[in-house]
Amino acid sequence: MNKTAKMIIVLTVITALSGAVLSSWDSITKPKIEYHQLQALKAAISDVLPSYDYYEEKAINEKTVYIGKNDNSTQPIGIAFKFDGSGFQGNISIMVGVDPSFTSITGIKVLGQIETPGLGTKIVVDPSNKTNPFWFPEQFGGVILSPQIDVVKNATPQNPNEVQAISGATITSKAVVRIINENIGMIKELYQSTN
Amino acid sequence: MNLLLLFISAAIVNNFVLTYFLGICPFVGVSKRVSSAVSMGLAVMFVMTITAAVTWLIYHLLLVPYQIEILEYVSFILVIASLVQLVEMFIKKVSKPLYDTLGIFLPLITTNCAILGLALFSVLREYSFIESLVFGIGAGAGFTLALVIMAGIREELELSNIPKPFRGAGITMIVAGSLALAFMGFAGLISM
Amino acid sequence: MAKTPIPLRKEFLKGLWNDNPVLRMLLGLCPTLAVTNSAINGLAMGLATTFVLISSSILISLLRKVIPHQVRIAGYIVIIATFVTVADKFLAAYLPEISKALGPYVPLIVVNCLILGRQEAFSSKNGVGRSIIDALGMGLGFIFVLVVLGSIREILGSTTLFNIQVLGDWFNPWMIMILPPGAFLTLGLLIGLGNWLNERKVKI
Numbered sequence: 001m002n003k004t005a006k007m008i009i010v011l012t013v014i015t016a017l018s019g020a021v022l023s024s025w026d027s028i029t030k031p032k033i034e035y036h037q038l039q040a041l042k043a044a045i046s047d048v049l050p051s052y053d054y055y056e057e058k059a060i061n062e063k064t065v066y067i068g069k070n071d072n073s074t075q076p077i078g079i080a081f082k083f084d085g086s087g088f089q090g091n092i093s094i095m096v097g098v099d100p101s102f103t104s105i106t107g108i109k110v111l112g113q114i115e116t117p118g119l120g121t122k123i124v125v126d127p128s129n130k131t132n133p134f135w136f137p138e139q140f141g142g143v144i145l146s147p148q149i150d151v152v153k154n155a156t157p158q159n160p161n162e163v164q165a166i167s168g169a170t171i172t173s174k175a176v177v178r179i180i181n182e183n184i185g186m187i188k189e190l191y192q193s194t195n
Numbered sequence: 196m197n198l199l200l201l202f203i204s205a206a207i208v209n210n211f212v213l214t215y216f217l218g219i220c221p222f223v224g225v226s227k228r229v230s231s232a233v234s235m236g237l238a239v240m241f242v243m244t245i246t247a248a249v250t251w252l253i254y255h256l257l258l259v260p261y262q263i264e265i266l267e268y269v270s271f272i273l274v275i276a277s278l279v280q281l282v283e284m285f286i287k288k289v290s291k292p293l294y295d296t297l298g299i300f301l302p303l304i305t306t307n308c309a310i311l312g313l314a315l316f317s318v319l320r321e322y323s324f325i326e327s328l329v330f331g332i333g334a335g336a337g338f339t340l341a342l343v344i345m346a347g348i349r350e351e352l353e354l355s356n357i358p359k360p361f362r363g364a365g366i367t368m369i370v371a372g373s374l375a376l377a378f379m380g381f382a383g384l385i386s387m
Numbered sequence: 388m389a390k391t392p393i394p395l396r397k398e399f400l401k402g403l404w405n406d407n408p409v410l411r412m413l414l415g416l417c418p419t420l421a422v423t424n425s426a427i428n429g430l431a432m433g434l435a436t437t438f439v440l441i442s443s444s445i446l447i448s449l450l451r452k453v454i455p456h457q458v459r460i461a462g463y464i465v466i467i468a469t470f471v472t473v474a475d476k477f478l479a480a481y482l483p484e485i486s487k488a489l490g491p492y493v494p495l496i497v498v499n500c501l502i503l504g505r506q507e508a509f510s511s512k513n514g515v516g517r518s519i520i521d522a523l524g525m526g527l528g529f530i531f532v533l534v535v536l537g538s539i540r541e542i543l544g545s546t547t548l549f550n551i552q553v554l555g556d557w558f559n560p561w562m563i564m565i566l567p568p569g570a571f572l573t574l575g576l577l578i579g580l581g582n583w584l585n586e587r588k589v590k591i
Contacts, residue, residue: 007455014454014462018269018469025473026265032480040483091320114320116379118566127545128560214567216420220500223413265476268494269468276461305460308417308498315491360582361575364413368575375568 040111048097048107049078060190068097076100081187085179087113088120088172096180098145102188104160105149108140110176120172136173139163148181198329205333211309212341213375218309222342223367225303232346235303236339240332242275242282242304243313247331249274250314251324271314276305309338344374395520402524408501409532409574410581415501419533420570421492426549429537430530431485435478435493437526439470440502441519444510448518451511463506464497471496501529532577539573540564 045055045066052068059065066080080097092113097106110124125133132138143149144160151174152158153165165173211217218239225235250271258264283301287294304310313334317327348370357366408414418436423429443466447454454462475493478486486493496502505525510518538548544564546554554560563569 003455007458010454011458011461011465014465015269015273018465019266021469022265022269022472023263025476029476029480033476033483036480036483118562128562130556216417216567216570217495219416219420220414223416265472268472268475268497269465272464272468272497273461276464305464305498308495311498312491312495315494319491358579360586361579365575365579365582368571368578372568372571372575375566375571376563379566379568 044095044109044111045080045097047109048080048095050106052077055080058194060194063187063190065187065191078106079187079191082111083179083183085175085182087175087179088115088169092123092172092175092179094176094179096184098184102145102184102191104142104144105140105180106142108137108176108180110137113172115172116169119166119169122166122169123172123176126166136166145184149177151177198325201326201329202333202336205330206337206340207378208381210337210341210378211312211334212338213371213378215312217312218307218338221303221307222345222371223364226342226345226367227349229343229346229350232342233339236335236342238301239304239307239309239338240335242279242301243310243335243338244328244331245278245282246275246310246314247317247327248324249278251317251322251327254318255324267318271311275310275314279305309334341374345371348374395517398517399520399524402521402526402528403531404528405585406525407528407532407581408525409529410578411585412501412504413578414504415499415529416574417495418492418499419529419536420567420574422489423533423537423540423570423573424544424565425488425541425547426534426537428485428488429533431478431482432489432492433526433530433533435474435489436496436499436501436529437522438474439467439496440505440526440529441522442470443467443502443506444518444522445515447506448510448513448515459511460503460507463503467502467506468497501525536570536573536577540569544569 045068046052049055049066049068053071054069056067056069057064058067063081067076068078068080069076078097078099080095082093082095084091084093086092092115093111095109095111097108098104099106113121113123115121115123122128123136126136127133129135139157140149140163142160143163146161148161150159150162151165151170152162153170154167155164157164163173163177205211209215212219212222221235221239226232253270253274254264254267258267258270279301286301313331317330322330345367349367352366352370361369402408404411406412409416409419415436418432422432443463446466447463450462471494474496475486478489478493505522509521513521542548542553543561544566546552546558546560561569564573
């Protein structure tokens with residue numbers, strides 16, 4: 001057989017087989033991966049909102065909000081939504097929950113980040129804090145949104161609109177706050193315009 | 196994101212070698228002489244920039260529209276391998292002196308994890324075309340920087356009395372550790 | 388194939404110590420350093436790499452007479468990348484936590500020089516049986532280093548081992564161990580220790 005022809009045929013066959021194997025493997029694993037993503041979403045929503053019986057998904061202008069409700073009332077008990085923004089090293093995506101009147105935050109959870117390991121990653125979990133590794137995201141619970149959230153450095157927050165920065169990761173801490181501040185007004189307008 | 200910020204972040208703050216451990220093999224292998232470190236660094240930077248552009252086009256114009264993202268790894272590595280070959284042939288034709296300096300390093304680049312890492316990170320971070328390109332140049336510059344600093348230190352190390360078991364790879368790793376520690380000081384260089 | 392036949396037992400054991408991929412041959416350093424901030428991550432990465440190594444070795448050993456010499460590298464990397472995708476999607480579908488922790492370092496197994504190196508140096512020249520033994524030995528040697536490195540870093544950096552507390556509160560964790568510099572320093576010391584033991588003719 002011609003050498004060049006053999007080379008091309010062998011490579012083509014290998015690549016075609018690889019494509020066939022992978023596309024069938026994709027059809028097996030894809031539903032499971034999507035299921036995990038949905039579970040993660042549900043877990044994040046229940047983390048940032050007060051306990052609810054069910055949540056509704058609502059799309060407003062390409063932005064999805066998740067509205068937590070109780071069985072015995074049609075009034076929402078909290079609204080959650082996802083924000084993206086740039087942190088210290090790249091994209092940070094955060095799930096934020098607020099009360100229905102948009103006065104204070106009910107909770108936040110960082111869904112994705114690529115901050116410095118051991119420093120910026122403390123916005124997710126801080127293993128060096130033995131009493132409460134989740135102190136950073138948890139301090140957002142109850143923080144009021146007016147005029148806006150502020151960051152204090154090396155001190156305990158005095159005002160109800162302040163959170164404490166992670167030492168060694170001030171920029172990351174500020175980025176989280178900035179992402180929330182920049183987007184919350186837009187969500188508020190969108191949400192209230194539809195109600 | 197500000198492009199200058201992205202460049203500095205890729206080159207210094209999040210240095211590919213010292214923070215993400217990408218491209219360690221040539222880091223240990225080629226960092227014995229400053230001159231060869233510079234050549235290797237330039238070759239990597241060159242291939243990285245082209246890779247950033249080509250893999251972005253392939254991912255966003257081919258894999259995403261036809262919903263065959265599952266072929267991401269296979270297609271990326273094939274593209275990188277063929278790119279390296281093309282670049283090698285091109286340099287050989289265009290400039291003999293350049294080929295003599297870069298030539299022997301090019302085949303090594305295919306299995307340099309920094310190149311594939313660059314393509315994967317660009318997809319993961321959803322960079323635009325221009326951002327990918329800047330990210331590629333920055334990461335290449337960072338790789339060159341780390342490689343050249345390391346080579347400079349290793350030239351000095353040859354004159355020092357190192358305990359026998361640590362000669363070669365052992366001391367290289369420990370020096371790299373100190374360098375990584377020093378580079379951590381750059382964190383916070385970019386403030387917003 | 389003109390290799391002098393050495394006993395299978397030796398073929399297997401060489402990967403564990405004398406030709407250990409990480410400590411002796413300095414292959415696959417990128418994942419070794421990147422994911423070993425905990426023992427469980429090291430173990431998962433080691434297992435994923437070993438899976439790809441063994442599967443690719445079997446297939447490439449079977450195809451060694453079919454793939455033309457000139458395009459062998461291209462053929463190998465397609466095969467390796469295919470198995471890596473299989474492993475990556477498996478982790479994402481069945482072990483999402485680990486998949487998230489390892490992140491882009493799973494796809495980077497494609498360019499792990501250990502895998503391509505074994506294909507070029509061994510599987511393309513030897514039968515299936517011998518290739519499996521070689522891949523298994525190398526894989527176990529790789530897992531061994533990753534778990535040891537991950538354990539040291541996790542114990543000193545987070546005071547836990549496989550997420551179980553092993554050091555009491557009296558110990559102030561060395562943050563540096565789970566940061567990038569800790570990876571370089573620990574591996575450097577391990578390589579030195581390996582060389583020292585080898586010189587003293589401590590052999591497994």
